[in-house]
Amino acid sequence: MGLVIGISExxxxxAVSTAVSLILGVPxxxxxxxxxxxxxxxxxxxxxxxxxxxxxxxxxxFLLGQPPLWSWGMAGASILxxxxxxxxxxxxxxxxxxxxxxxxxRSLGASExxxxxxxxxxxxxxxxxxxxxxxxxxxxxxxxxxxxIAHRISR
Amino acid sequence: MIRARIxxxxxxxxxxxxxxxxxxxxxxxxGPRGAGKTLILEILAGFVRPDSGRILCENVLLFDAxxxxxxxxxRRGCTYLPRRDSLFPHLTLRQNLAFAARGARLERHRxxxxxxxxxxxxxxxxxxxADLDPxxxxxAALARALLAAPKLLLVDHPDFSEPLCRQLRREFTGPVFVxxxxxxxxxxxxxxxxxxxxxxxxxxxxxxxxxxQPESAAVAxxxxxxxxxxxxxxxLDPGRNSSRLRIxxxxxxxxxxxxxxxxxxxxxxxSVAIRPERVRVHSADSVEVANACPRQLSRASERxxxxxLEFSGGIVADLSREEYDRQKxxxxxxxxxxxxxxxxx
Numbered sequence: 042m043g044l045v046i047g048i049s050e051x052x053x054x055x056a057v058s059t060a061v062s063l064i065l066g067v068p069x070x071x072x073x074x075x076x077x078x079x080x081x082x083x084x085x086x087x088x089x090x091x092x093x094x095x096x097x098x099x100x101x102x103f104l105l106g107q108p109p110l111w112s113w114g115m116a117g118a119s120i121l122x123x124x125x126x127x128x129x130x131x132x133x134x135x136x137x138x139x140x141x142x143x144x145x146x147r148s149l150g151a152s153e154x155x156x157x158x159x160x161x162x163x164x165x166x167x168x169x170x171x172x173x174x175x176x177x178x179x180x181x182x183x184x185x186x187x188x189x190i191a192h193r194i195s196r
Numbered sequence: 197m198i199r200a201r202i203x204x205x206x207x208x209x210x211x212x213x214x215x216x217x218x219x220x221x222x223x224x225x226x227g228p229r230g231a232g233k234t235l236i237l238e239i240l241a242g243f244v245r246p247d248s249g250r251i252l253c254e255n256v257l258l259f260d261a262x263x264x265x266x267x268x269x270x271r272r273g274c275t276y277l278p279r280r281d282s283l284f285p286h287l288t289l290r291q292n293l294a295f296a297a298r299g300a301r302l303e304r305h306r307x308x309x310x311x312x313x314x315x316x317x318x319x320x321x322x323x324x325x326a327d328l329d330p331x332x333x334x335x336a337a338l339a340r341a342l343l344a345a346p347k348l349l350l351v352d353h354p355d356f357s358e359p360l361c362r363q364l365r366r367e368f369t370g371p372v373f374v375x376x377x378x379x380x381x382x383x384x385x386x387x388x389x390x391x392x393x394x395x396x397x398x399x400x401x402x403x404x405x406x407x408x409q410p411e412s413a414a415v416a417x418x419x420x421x422x423x424x425x426x427x428x429x430x431x432l433d434p435g436r437n438s439s440r441l442r443i444x445x446x447x448x449x450x451x452x453x454x455x456x457x458x459x460x461x462x463x464x465x466x467s468v469a470i471r472p473e474r475v476r477v478h479s480a481d482s483v484e485v486a487n488a489c490p491r492q493l494s495r496a497s498e499r500x501x502x503x504x505l506e507f508s509g510g511i512v513a514d515l516s517r518e519e520y521d522r523q524k525x526x527x528x529x530x531x532x533x534x535x536x537x538x539x540x541x
Contacts, residue, residue: 144241149296
């Protein structure tokens, strides 16, 4: 039973954090490639710099006083761990996309949201999905490490 | 009507500075690579914001640098056909057309079916762009562009041809801008023509006007007129509306009778151009004609519509095949530059 809980919690946490990362990360990646806005370079640096943090979930676990895996703190840490991978891959994918598709779509009267959702995302989803799988694996690996350490501490 | 004054600097070293006014028909932007044709289309479409100027389309202000107006692409109604295939590769042909269609669902279906039918695309509607040949893809892109009911159509595709343009004009009567390097296309379909070089409009007018009166040596060169010579005005006769031009070709000097050159004096240097199809050739032993000089034939080469003869001193003449067959056995050649065909630039 303990083993089942030990597997299901990291799995569900990884799934949720990956889903949230996709929802937030893909539009952010698109914005970073296609839009000029105040603070854009800073956002890009932060998004890439978070990757350099050593094991954010594991660190948060100890910094927050060993909370349960399903807590706000751990959820935030797992999103912090997964999102940069999605943003990074998304940026590369959107930047590699031929801009003429977007131009053609806009000149046909499409809104920015329609351009992203109907034209550009379907052309980059494979690459984004590969990054999401990587993000899922990263969160899962850290969560398993926590489960093992917690198990060891409890004994 | 499109009225535009556009200034735009693109580092390093390119600047666009154009002003033009065109009517409702087809306007051809003609010029070499790097002349600024695509940039003008992208500015009209709203993808690029100019540094200065003003753009009016059918009395609607699209851009005004002074007033800070820049209407976004999606609100301009200027549909753009880029220079490469722009059909969305993940959608079928029908879905591509549906992307541009407007209105209620039934109305959209009717419009799409009608457009597929008009452009003979119905059989290929369920296929994706990758499965279609390039000509079909271009036709589909045009059909999609028309479904968006544009106010202005901007075509930058190099394969845009005369038959396709004629079909387009049957379906769409609004203004069309075509960027091209094909002079035949300009002459065949355009009502207006802008000759561009290095971001400047060198000449504007109907294709017939531009081809007949290039107005400058630069335009003549861009129009591919090979007979372009420097000469000195030896005499002016406003009474007879004529001039005498001293021309030096291959270190040999001779005089030509040309049209009167207003605004110039005796001794001024001018350029004279003549289209190769207007140059006449005769046998060296034929009767004496005005503006003719003996030349040596250096090369005869086949062309689509005839034969091109290149003479010593760089004079080029285009002859029909029948005319060439009649004259090819000439022992010597005399080249005539008819006064009415000479253009003083």
